[in-house]
Amino acid sequence: MNAQPHFDRGHTDDLAAFIAACPSPYHVVATVAERLEKAGFAQVAETDAWGGESGGRFVVRGGAIVAWFVPEGATPATPFRIVGAHTDSPNLRVKPRPDSGAHGWRQVAVEIYGGPLLNSWLDRDLGLSGRLVLRDGGTRLIAVDRPLLRVPQLAIHLDGKVNEQGLVLDRQRHMQPVWGLGAVDEGALIRFAAGEAGVEASEVVGWDLMVHDVQPPAYLGRDREFLAAARLDNQLSVHAATAALAAAAGSSDLPYVPVLAAFDHEETGSESDTGAGGPLLGRILERSVSVRGGSYEDRARAFAGTICVSADTGHAVHPNYAERHDPTHRPMPGGGPILKVNVNQRYATDGVGRGVFAEACDRAGVPLQEFVSNNAMPCGTTIGPITAARYGITTVDVGVPMLSMHSARELCGADDPFLLANALKAFLEA
Template identity: 45%
Template sequence: MEISAQSSALAQDLLAFIDASPSPWHAVQTVAERLRGAGFVPLREDERWQLAAGGRYYVVRGGASIIAFVAGSAALSASGFRLVGAHTDSPGLRLKPRALQAGDGLLRLGVEVYGGPILATFADRDLGLAGRVAVRGVDSPVLRLVRFGEPLLRLPNLAIHMNREVNENGLKFNKQTELPLVLGLAGAGKADEGCFRALLAARLAVAPDDILSWELNAYDTQPGAFWGASKEFVADGQLDNLASCHAGLCALLAADSPRTTNVCAFFDHEEVGSESATGAGGSFVADVLRRVAASLGLDDESYRCALARSFVISADMAHAYHPNFPNAYEPAHRVAVNGGPVIKINANQRYSTGADSAARFILFCEKAGVPYQHYAHRTDLGCGSTIGPIVAAGLGVASVDVGSPMWAMHSARESAGVLDHGYMIGALSAAFSD
């Protein structure tokens, strides 16, 4: 398979984007840095907005959700919004508030399972730690990002000599007793109690007593990589769903003086149901769209006309066919890696796609000159969902669910196709230039 230099460059930029974003808060920081570099102006939710036609803006809520938009040249009430939605969070292991456990000569950190990760894939990996920490400020707490990029933690496997049936029964962990991550050797009593807090304080250059709270996740420190005979695949953590965030961001930045008002909305908490102030089930996207409309002079009636003419593309990853496990797939819907964007369909509305919205996305793919595929889940297996149905229901806007095909979804290290990422950027760029 021939991989063009452009496709490889886009995939390399994706890996750099992911490796700079080991937590949802870092992901939003990475997106915001790229937006500012392209001339986007930051807005605050607690201040009045004054937007200009053709202006480029973004706003952050809760540190882990971000919405960026470009005010189009056409009248908003006549053209509507063109919105690409994705999510910044990935399944994994989150530290508990009182995480440190000292005993049996070791220091370990207690974790909660966030979302639905493949727990076995976190074993025997070089794990770092990333997230945000609230530290004492002069008048109020200050939120600081923190990252331990070097291997800091580990979940050592049990030797096969003590787990003889692991290859027959699979690797399983008790979520309470068998997931604490090894941090180091225990010392003497009281020194152990403040060990982790002191570690955080040293990284942030603050006093240990100034640390008030934290939200931290373990992550695989191995950088992303190309693999395959022709380097046609990529492997990294968090491809689900930072690959979609990166594709949407690239498409937004590439749209030069768009006619429609283009929006990228990247939400936290999709992996745990989206029901939060920063999730797709919250008010964030509706609040932003309404404020954009009001700032551009639309009354309520005109705003509702704009919504009726709007379109949402929910971009999440899709299940690629794995030939080692053929019985896991619907026989007529075997999606191929490097076969193009996948239109995801579910009769029970786990995906938001309808015949009308699928057709619109097909036209975007044709305009961009990229292939496309269709996916339906096996009828006798439970189907995952996305932000698509949530945003579509909240706004009352037509929506389609799409994604790039991948293997090992929710693994600590996932795989996808080099060509597919460029294909998705092309399709989303066509949507933003329509």
């Protein structure tokens, strides 16, 4: 095995900056696109004719981005090496009629997105982010990254048994944030958002807005061995995959076409035009084969040799709830990425995929851990099984172990993002 990589906190510093710049999936896509352009990739529109020449390209659709690099000498039947991830995180999303309130308080009507730990959103300073859709068909990103909203918890004096009986939150009544005083002012939120984006409110015809925790990422622990941040699930993987693809694109004699597929809507089931359950990735891969002169036979051969790594965060053993974990599979922060296994196909890993990723970790000098759920606990899922079933390609589920998954603020080992990026680079370079 190669020597262990030198731990580079510069990668984790960059991850922290990435997360701070990406309060919404749309900001994730814009940031990834900017980084890929600096690495020599060019954006192409789905409505344009594509060429078959070598080089890096990417497609943006809403909160999703797919990028690929065609090496010199690639044939139409050259297989792909794909890293799949997702840009979205559980949070609170603004409703179509956002202005509400009661008893002299002005509030913002929100809908619960995905499966957040609701209590983690209480009593936090929240900003506003997302995109505005303009009358001319364009969009404008917005990021109000200062304390603007708050979901206030009921004082213990008015809920005296909460510490004994547990906190019960009604998703409709108890999760609406406050942001001012006075009577309900129809149109106030969108006027405010338009002003922050530098456009006239009359030009705004639609929006996809959400709230986010404005506390910046930070190192934590006696030796700064942890990273605490919002949206580690799954911006950590998107960041690592972007770095890996940019590095792989600088390699010579690649035997595969490396691909990054960062989807939206994983937290709600992936069934959308920008989710892993939609046709976006398949169409792009098929067009890549076709513009290189490929036939249906070439496409079938390319897909048959393709392997996908589904990179998402996973569970580290919790010191206060160790009984919730499998007694023989207890991943730890700092121990490297985890290989996620579930025989009921909640994860797509099989023996073949395991071997491919383990070999990549071995070449990169990266330690590898394993995760399987306690048989008495439900198992989450990822884009992995969707990709495997939809395209018939070998898929392996991996990730970084963490605590507080789906909290407004999550926790991982500070060195694990760097280890994951090294493993993904070795996988893409094959």
